[in-house]
Amino acid sequence: MSMPKTPSGSSLIGLDIAGSFFAPIQDAAPPSPTKRHTIKISIIGTGNVGMAIAQTILTQDLADELTLVDALPDKLRGEMLDLQHAAAFLPRTTISASTDFSATAASDLCIVTAGARQNPGESRLNLLHRNVNLFRKIIPPLVEYSPDAILLIVSNPVDILTYVAWKLSGFPSNRVIGSGTNLDSSRFRFLIADHLDVNAQDVQAYIIGEHGDSSVALWSSISIGGVPILSFLEKRQIPYEKATLENIHKEVINCAYEVIKLKGYTSWAIGYSVANLARSILRDQRRIHPVSVLAKGFHDIDGGDVFLSLPAQLGRGGLLGVINVPITDEEAERLRESAKTILEVQAQLGV
Known part of the structure; x- marks a missing residue:
């Protein structure tokens, strides 16, 4: 004799707990319709932060494909090779690198760490303007090549640059997130x-x-x-x-x-x-x-x-x-x- 299935806890309580626990997101887009079994992450910016993120993602086996993008080709290739040489010690991940954003095509998650460094005596507002101009070159191509991706912004000041990324992307707000606090x-x-x-x-x-x-x-x-x-x-x-x-x-x-x-x-x-x-x-x-x-x-x-x-x-x-x-x-x-x-x-x- 088979046992009847036990209903979920919410059915037993008789209340929509989840519905009252969270505030809904307005105009949210649904999850990506992609049915691929592989996960692709692209990281834009291979400075100290970008590479620490890449290394942690690899060791935690979070991606099948990892793409690095940066404006400095020599450093970029060096970082890619350094990670590839650790292949025998890591879960199998395809690691690639390019100065061209087309390499990020079909990403599930795009992590942006790129940002201008503050010059001596430069105001924070002027630095922010330079970072906004940088984002004008980064966000539109990411959106073009990965229209179903989620954007995760890490560059500082992260709250303002997440807003900038959202405005430049045209994405619904649930698909643009800042690393925040x-x-x-x-x-x-x-x-x-x-x-x-x-x-x-x-x-x-x-x-x-x-x-x-x-x-x-x-x-x-x-x-x-x-x-x-x-x-x-x-x-x-x-x-x-x-x-x-x-x-x-x-x-x-x-x-x-x-x-x-x-x-x-x-x-x-x-x-x-x-x-x-x-x-x-x-x-x-x-x-x-x-x-x-x-x-x-x-x-x-x-x-x-x-x-x-x-x-x-x-x-x-x-x-x-x-x-x-x-x-x-x-x-x-x-x-x-x-x-x-x-x-x-x-x-x-x-x-």
């Missing part, structure tokens, strides 16, 4: 775990907003092993100082500056962070990541189209939904200030 949140979890002497994987904590100095730490929603930490401390009448919390957040912001001061650049952590995002997208993991998304309309953000990091669900269709995470009035106000800061800069770009 995914790494900031990892640093945040590490520092909290270190402070409390627990494993970072047991810490649920998010940094949202701008990937930068105006980011917002969501203290109200931090949990350790499923226990909301601030409400736990209050119920147990365990005193804590807000200044201590703010210092941890400041340390998160300063982490990147310290690494850059010590070794000249950041690479490994962002490599793992972006590979983590690529896995969630391409393997349809539906995991929650704080990434830069079109934030207008969430938490009363208005004033124009702006990309900011919010806890979002990622899968094969790109951005699947933004989690309705409860935030305090103070956190919401800081988030709106973060949006205002970015919108003021965007208004000067003419995109």
Whole structure:
């Protein structure tokens, strides 16, 4: 006698939990109709960040084809050969490189790390203008050769450049994502775990907003092993100082500056962070990541189209939904200030 199938948990509860847990994405495009069994990732920019991402993607067996694109042919070929020579130690992946964007054709995921470096005495706004001009040369050909791809922007300032990529691509917003505060949140979890002497994987904590100095730490929603930490401390009448919390957040912001001061650049952590995002997208993991998304309309953000990091669900269709995470009035106000800061800069770009 065969046993009847057990209905799913949502059927037992009788509620559409998923439907109320996530805010829907407006005008979202469906996942790529491609039925190929191979996965192709293209990385634009083979600097320290681009190559750290490439190396991590290879070791984690995330792609069948990996294409590198850069404007410097000698360095590009050298990086390609260096990776190819490790073939005996890696899962089988076809690695290619080109200065021509046609090599990226039929990519499932295009990761953009290319960006102009700041010259001595140059203003951030002037640097941003140069990066916008660079994106005008990068984004349209990527879209032309891979019209069904998902764009993952890593170049800084990531929130503004993700907005620029979205405008230049003509893609629906769910298929243009910035790496945002995914790494900031990892640093945040590490520092909290270190402070409390627990494993970072047991810490649920998010940094949202701008990937930068105006980011917002969501203290109200931090949990350790499923226990909301601030409400736990209050119920147990365990005193804590807000200044201590703010210092941890400041340390998160300063982490990147310290690494850059010590070794000249950041690479490994962002490599793992972006590979983590690529896995969630391409393997349809539906995991929650704080990434830069079109934030207008969430938490009363208005004033124009702006990309900011919010806890979002990622899968094969790109951005699947933004989690309705409860935030305090103070956190919401800081988030709106973060949006205002970015919108003021965007208004000067003419995109």
